[in-house]
Structures are given as C-alpha cells and as structure tokens.
Amino acid sequence: MxxxxxxxxxxxxxxxxxxxxxxxxxxxxxxxxxxxxxxxxxxxxxxxxxxxxxxxxxxxxxxxxxxxxxxxxxxxxxxxxxxxxxxxxxxxxxxxxxxxxxxxxxxxxxxxxxxxxxxxxxxxxxxxxxxxxxxxxxxxxxxxxxxxxxxxxxxxxxxxxxxxxxxxxxxxxxxxxxxxxxxxxxxxxxxxxxxxxxxxxxxxAGPTVSYAKIKEVLTAAAESSLEDALLAEDAAQTVLGSTADHREAVEAFVAKRKPTFQGK
The missing domain is CATH 3.90.226.10 (2-enoyl-CoA Hydratase; Chain A, domain 1)
Structure with missing residues (x-):
C-alpha cells in the first residue's frame, strides 16, 4: 500500500x-x-x-x-x-x-x-x-x-x-x-x-466565517470566566458584523429571499 x-x-x-x-x-x-x-x-x-x-x-x-x-x-x-x-x-x-x-x-x-x-x-x-x-x-x-x-x-x-x-x-x-x-x-x-x-x-453553503468564530468562542469559553466569554463574544461580533456574509443575510431577510454566503 x-x-x-x-x-x-x-x-x-x-x-x-x-x-x-x-x-x-x-x-x-x-x-x-x-x-x-x-x-x-x-x-x-x-x-x-x-x-x-x-x-x-x-x-x-x-x-x-x-x-x-x-x-x-x-x-x-x-x-x-x-x-x-x-x-x-x-x-x-x-x-x-x-x-x-x-x-x-x-x-x-x-x-x-x-x-x-x-x-x-x-x-x-x-x-x-x-x-x-x-x-x-x-x-x-x-x-x-x-x-x-x-x-x-x-x-x-x-x-x-x-x-x-x-x-x-x-x-x-x-x-x-x-x-x-x-x-x-x-x-x-x-x-x-x-x-x-x-x-x-x-x-x-453557510456563513463559514461565522462558523469559524463560533468554534473559536466556544473553545475559549470552555476555560474562561463569564466576563472573558462576554469579551470574546463581543470581539467576534465586531468582526462578523462587518462581513459580507452578515450584510447578505440581513438583506436577504428583508427581501424575504434565501441568502447566498461566500465565506467573506
């Protein structure tokens, strides 16, 4: 082999x-x-x-x-x-x-x-x-x-x-x-x-940048205090809020259509 x-x-x-x-x-x-x-x-x-x-x-x-x-x-x-x-x-x-x-x-x-x-x-x-x-x-x-x-x-x-x-x-x-x-x-x-x-x-087919941050904050929270977890979540949301995927999701929701995510 x-x-x-x-x-x-x-x-x-x-x-x-x-x-x-x-x-x-x-x-x-x-x-x-x-x-x-x-x-x-x-x-x-x-x-x-x-x-x-x-x-x-x-x-x-x-x-x-x-x-x-x-x-x-x-x-x-x-x-x-x-x-x-x-x-x-x-x-x-x-x-x-x-x-x-x-x-x-x-x-x-x-x-x-x-x-x-x-x-x-x-x-x-x-x-x-x-x-x-x-x-x-x-x-x-x-x-x-x-x-x-x-x-x-x-x-x-x-x-x-x-x-x-x-x-x-x-x-x-x-x-x-x-x-x-x-x-x-x-x-x-x-x-x-x-x-x-x-x-x-x-x-x-989903928002893979979001998935990466979800994994990151979950892993960090497993060993952190509540305060540290809140800070990590805030930092992640700040990054994700400026992504193209987030904007696409919001626009799709308003337009009542299915979003198309690009992982960006």
Whole structure:
C-alpha cells in the first residue's frame, strides 16, 4: 500500500472528505497514516475552496486507534519514536481539528477506539452508523488518555461519565452514545455517508466565517470566566458584523429571499 492509499481524499460541494483507508487493520494508526492525516487536515484548513470537512473510515471500522503491531515492534527494537507520537502526531492532529476554521463532521461508520474515538470527539458534529461503537481502551494497554480525550470527552458527557468510560474501558454502542451526548445522530449504516455529506454540504453553503468564530468562542469559553466569554463574544461580533456574509443575510431577510454566503 502506498502513502497515498492509506488516506483517501475527495471534494464535492465544498466538502472535503478524508477517509482513513486501512480497512483490513480497522484503520488503526501507523506513523504513515498519522503523518498523512495531519498533512491532509492542515491542507484542508488552509484551502479556500474547502468549506467543511468530513472525517470517516473505510470498511467496517472508523478507527481502532494506535496500530499496536507497529507500536510493539518499535518498542521491542528500543526505538524511541513511540514515545514521541503523542507530541509529534496525536496532539497536532487534534489541535488542527479543533482549530479548523471550518466545520468538521465525524462520520463514525464503525468501531472507534482510543485515539480514533478521540478524533471523533474533537470534531464539531458526530453522526454515527447504527453499527458504530466507542471504546476508551487506554487502560487496557496500561496507558492514560491522549489525543485530547481527557479534554473533549468530559465536555461531551461530564466528568463522571468520562471517568467511567476511561477507567472501566467499557464499549458504548451507538444508541447509548446518542443518549450520553457522544453523538448527535444515529442513522442506518447504509445512510451514513449520504447523511454526513448532506450535513457538511449544508454547512459548506453557510456563513463559514461565522462558523469559524463560533468554534473559536466556544473553545475559549470552555476555560474562561463569564466576563472573558462576554469579551470574546463581543470581539467576534465586531468582526462578523462587518462581513459580507452578515450584510447578505440581513438583506436577504428583508427581501424575504434565501441568502447566498461566500465565506467573506
């Protein structure tokens, strides 16, 4: 399998779909795949024609997390690279997803474990296939959480549930995931790709500058006081109030027509 094969990229309707493509290995994360994914996310963030991103997996799994076969082989060879992968790969991937100035939709097509689940938690929206499930498996291999899971998971489900899911390493099926707030929607397996694209395409046609600011203030507010949150909101509104998209939306409202957003 070549470097280009481990991650597939497709563009339609302003949406860039990134597909983890190691289906025989449940899309587990090798160094090669992590480097390809990080580069692809950074490229999508910078590309003006990409207005929304879908992250999904090929085959029956979303992502099984770290490829343990590669990991143990490197450890046995006394290669120090496994100890650097959090700093070199996982942290930058999650930062890029969270800081992406456009919406990211995770289309969870099957099992999502460890770092794979954490990537989904970092997305803005999560849509799961009925066959999907989530597993915080770090404790099973004697490790703690990484890829931002300690930050994202408890913001989705609260500290108590996050601690339960991490300490007990309990698998959460799609329906329970929706009840807990891990995902916003569960659809039949065969409808997932279409539904995820439809949601992303709707976002891509919207005021993407506004979406970027919404993400920015939400992230900042997660760690700020009310006063700081109010200041951040005020700063964002000042910027957004002068955008072409805001003017278009107001004019369209007055004219009773549908607005056409340009992301400007």
């Amino acid at each position: 070549t470097t280009e094969d481990v991650l597939l990229t497709a563009d339609t309707d302003g949406v860039r779909t990134l597909t983890l493509n190691r289906p025989k290995a449940y899309n587990s994360l090798t160094v090669e795949l992590k480097e390809c994914l990080l580069a692809a996310l950074r490229e999508a963030a910078a590309a003006p024609d990409v207005r929304a991103v879908v992250l999904t997996g090929a085959g029956k799994a979303f992502c099984a997390g770290q490829d343990l076969k590669e990991h143990v082989g490197l450890l046995q060879a006394d290669d120090p690279s496994p100890l650097r992968t959090v700093a070199d790969h996982y942290n930058p991937i999650v930062r890029t997803i969270v800081d992406m100035p456009k919406p990211v939709v995770a289309a969870i097509n099957g099992p999502a474990a460890g770092a794979g689940a954490a990537f989904a938690y970092a997305a803005d929206l999560r849509i799961a296939a009925a066959s999907a499930n989530f597993l915080m498996a770090f404790a099973n291999v004697g490790l703690g959480p990484d890829s931002g899971a300690s930050w994202t998971l408890q913001r989705l489900v609260g500290y108590g549930r996050a601690a339960e899911l991490m300490l007990l390493a309990r698998t959460v099926q799609a329906d329970e995931a929706k009840q807990l707030g891990l995902v916003g929607e569960v659809v039949p397996d065969e409808e997932l790709a279409g539904r995820a694209h439809a949601v992303a395409a709707k976002l891509a």
